[in-house]
Amino acid sequence: MCAVLPRFEVVHRLRPVDLLAPHAVAVRTGDAGAVAMPAVAPYVTVTSPAADGPGPALHLGGHRLGMTLTNGSVTITVDGDGDRRELRSRRFHRAEGPSGTALTLTGTHVTAWTLEQAGWVARARHDLREVLDTRDEAALADLVVELPAGGGAAGRFGQLGLRDTRFVTAEDGTPLRDGDTAWLTATSAGPGFFDTAHTSVWSLDLGTLDVSHRADLFFRRPDRPGVFGDHATHLVRTDAGGWLVATSTWGDFERPATRAGRRTPAGLRVTLAGSGADLLHGAHVLDTRELPLPTDGLASIATWDPHLVRRDDGWLVGFVSARRFFDFHPALAGGPALDDLRLLDAATDRTATEGTTLVEVDGRTVVLASDGRDSPRRLRARFPAFDLTMAERGTLDAPYPTNLPWPTVAAVDGGWVMATFDGRRAGGTLLGYGTHGDLVLMRSR
Structure with a gap:
């Protein structure tokens, strides 16, 4: 495909x-x-x-x-x-x-x-x-x-680095543009694990591929007080001129004490906000509600990495479901409204795959993802492409930077642009994992 x-x-x-x-x-x-x-x-x-x-x-x-x-x-x-x-x-x-x-x-x-x-x-x-x-x-x-x-x-x-990059899109998944400028959301890495990071918004010059930091987004939760730096976010411009903001509640996630991880729910999930403000500039605190992602039969203890696209018959939502930390795979839900979704399917053969991304290729919706380097050998360090039944139909032919880069691609002026990241750390040895990474920009040949 x-x-x-x-x-x-x-x-x-x-x-x-x-x-x-x-x-x-x-x-x-x-x-x-x-x-x-x-x-x-x-x-x-x-x-x-x-x-x-x-x-x-x-x-x-x-x-x-x-x-x-x-x-x-x-x-x-x-x-x-x-x-x-x-x-x-x-x-x-x-x-x-x-x-x-x-x-x-x-x-x-x-x-x-x-x-x-x-x-x-x-x-x-x-x-x-x-x-x-x-x-x-x-x-x-x-x-x-x-x-x-x-x-x-x-x-x-x-930020110390950027990861979890996504194009800001219209409801139909096309990248939001202002002339030669497109927009990205990213996780701005902080000095340590995921609970030190937050969501930022960047402009991307499609000619020079230079970026500029434009905005920061923070979130209130529906179930507890305070302001959180939740991230792994998709920002969607609605047809009515407002915004939908789907994000993952990484802002207070604690890293499991052992590599084996835990198998009990940790409260990590996806939330949704709406806003009429100019979210491409300044700093904003957004009120969120739960985005009810169906995980029937997946033995799921957490969900993250939302990506939203609206088609004529309703919404598609790509996301990640975890059986434990860290054992996770991509999944796809759909329904007439974001509050009325059902599970369409999931690639449950994966154990370290995230960055679920929906993109239209020749009139067909393709589900892209990233098979991390902790995956089984035959699935390691690659960008699989699935159909809407989550059956793999091919791979994206692109270099695979270190860590778990996302397949953030967009059709631009007759070609394709990919905005992803690697795992290179910054800020010194004290900080350990979490400060990645370089922003890696690619073009189609």
Whole structure:
């Protein structure tokens, strides 16, 4: 079925690393002092020149979160409730010739950084879940940033890398365009596992293949308070001129303690939001509801990676279902409305396949996915193409970057463009898995 798609080749790679999102700087000063900086979500950054002594700090929910640089050694300080804690990495606390410092809050994690020859390096990190509720909107509205001698800048957190890329589309699946500009949603990787990331929106110049960070999307849940950095998102422009936003609740997901994973439900699921705001620019907090994805007979404990397309007879929704963490496969649902879906089929022979993507090829809807490198040998590191019964009909002829790249393709001006990613990490050894990746752009030959 996918023989009609020509071979893809890599034509551009880029790695936008910005602790402080360039378009979202709210404070910039050469003076020391405290400045009110209300935040819509717990994804903020404050930077300053490097100097021995107290560095930048955040005041949130009655606590002061700060960092100290002493002879190249970095310490996080947490003050509040009459208590003071000083936290330092045993192995990674020492910076090499730092020229700048930064403190970030991403979800529940506070991280202290130094700007070194190799770029920004995380030197200390602490999970604040037992300290305060970083997602509380009232507390975020009263956020204060504190700048040391020499001043600095503050604003929304940017990203260490990009993954989970999707074209922003119309309801029928065609990419949204403004002349030579298309749009992508992506997961902006934070300093660690998935609970440090969030959803971002990027413009893509179809001529140069350069991207620009335009917006950030955050989410309220229907079942618990607070603002979450949920991600693996599909943004759909409705025929009525509004938006549908389908996303995965990775924003508070905890990595299983063992590779064997767990087989009990973890609350990881897909939600849906609607909005009439300009979601291609600025920062937005969206109210969500459950998107009821049918998993009859799949022994499913979690779902993620939604992709929505509306046809004449209703909606199709591609997604991923997990039997345990991490044992997962692609699935397809359909129905007359998004609240009335039934399971059409699933590729249950897969064990490490995600990125379910719906695309029209010669008038037929094709379901693409990504067989990860943890798949059985015969299915490893490839982009399978399924029909609507989830029977494999071919593969996408494209280079397969590391990790689990998604087959995000779009027909553009007589050819095809693919926007995917790899697993290359950033930010230093302390952070481990989760900071990937490079944005890998391909064109059809």
